[in-house]
Amino acid sequence: MVEFWASVTDLISEEPRTGLRPLRHSKSGKSLTQALWLNNNVLNELKDFNQVISQLLEYPGNLAWIDLSFNDLTSIDPVLTTFFNLSVLYLHGNSIQRLGEVNKLAILPRLRSLTLHGNPIEEEKGYRTQVGTMSPAIALAFLPLVVTLLVRYRHHFRLLVRSVLLRSLRDCLSELRIEERAFSYVLTHALPGDPGHILTTLDHWSSHCEYLSHMGPVKGQILMRLVEEKAPACVLELGTYCAYSTLLIARALPAGSRLLTIEQDPRTAVVAEKLIRLAGFDERTVELIVGSTEEVIPRLRTQYQLSRADLVVLAHRPRCYLRDLQLLEAHALMPAGATVLADHVLFPGAPRFLQYAKSCGRYRCRLHHTGLPDFPAIKDGLVQLTYAGPG
Known part of the structure; x- marks a missing residue:
């Protein structure tokens, strides 16, 4: 019945x-x-x-x-x-x-x-x-x-126009991606071997030419202060994109430290690699790994000799933050006291990641409120987590 x-x-x-x-x-x-x-x-x-x-x-x-x-x-x-x-x-x-x-x-x-x-x-x-x-x-x-x-939501509408509609039109007309167009601009206007000048050039490109959806100078200052304060021996970055945050980290690293950065998209990775080398960082300081984070993280210890990451920067897809954080925990790649810094946790947002970090009992959380680069009225934030070790 x-x-x-x-x-x-x-x-x-x-x-x-x-x-x-x-x-x-x-x-x-x-x-x-x-x-x-x-x-x-x-x-x-x-x-x-x-x-x-x-x-x-x-x-x-x-x-x-x-x-x-x-x-x-x-x-x-x-x-x-x-x-x-x-x-x-x-x-x-x-x-x-x-x-x-x-x-x-x-x-x-x-x-x-x-x-x-x-x-x-x-x-x-x-x-x-x-x-x-x-x-x-x-x-x-x-x-x-x-x-x-x-x-x-006029600011969001402007962002939509700049980051989606105009970008798609220019991609079609130029047959180049925005990262590739930005790299051409950097080659013309930036000083090789000077990461600070390359970063400033990328900021100028994003503000005056095409919106790059990068970390930007405000969030960048928070990231650089954190690297200088923690002086990590090894940093793991998930999401290289145009290498903006990669250059920020590498610039602030103490001598002898190492940065591994993972980028899923091969075409984007080619541009990022060129920018990293143009800034003067060799593979001993910055190693770029091409592949999905889900596949690479389990191989970090055996294939890339990463035994521990003192600082982890999440800057790829917010919907993947929780999955990748749990992968890092499962493979014991973060020591007690390690720091995790995650971007875009408020816009577009990573609610499940934040909920997990606050409720699992293994992290102390601090939220840095910021706005989007070139769109300060759109509220975003970086969350800083301190790992207490396995529960």
Whole structure:
């Protein structure tokens, strides 16, 4: 006999439906998911929705997909408008009667897919002409929100234009990547053998020519002070990119210290290698490894003779920070007292990494608040972790 949920509270006592992939859980037993399927039940209201999913999900605020199709909902509960990461909402096959109900969803900035077919609102006069992918009435409801977002996030919009749209256009026209164009500029304007002048030239290129998405001088000062303070014997950098942070580290290293830097993209690595050598650093000081961090980290001890990294700099993809930090722990590559410095933890952000660092009990955390280079209004930060050793 199939049982249907008549109340949201029924979720607490029911086992989740099995899917193609097994559901992951946190240490507290809560589900680690961004999707919630409540379809094909007899729900007619969403009373206690927030309280229930807080008991079931580790990060309820991350919900991006909610399926409430084929229930008995007569209206759109305001609770759905509190999930600002929501991008997909299925409401087809319910009992929603007023098209105006949909206007409540105008507050959701990331909502891109909404289904309404199979509701009584289909019988409302003008529904067929008003609703295609989105009716003009709904579009008008979204207009004030769009204007507000454009004003509030104008700096993000400028960043999008400079770092994505214009960059893609120039990549297409020049048949060169931005890193390669930046290197050509450095060759023309910078002094070989002078890492400080090369860094200044890259900053000038990013500010006046094309936005480079590099660490920049403000964060760079924090990194250099940390290297000078810790005087590490060996530094491991994950994510070389255009070698900006690599040159900062190498410049501040004490004599005899070593820097290993890993870059996944071979084409980017070629440019980075040229910049490193142009600055005057040889392979004994700075060794560039081409490959994915997931594959290289387990081979660091045997293939690259790295027994310990006193300082680890994470500057690649924030979504990979947690995985790579746990790999470093698993292979015992960080001694007690080692420092980990991670960039872009607030923008675009690394929430799972930060949550782990704060809750696992093996790190002391310090957050350095900064802005993006050339976009100081966009808040970002570097997090500095001090490793206490295995728990």
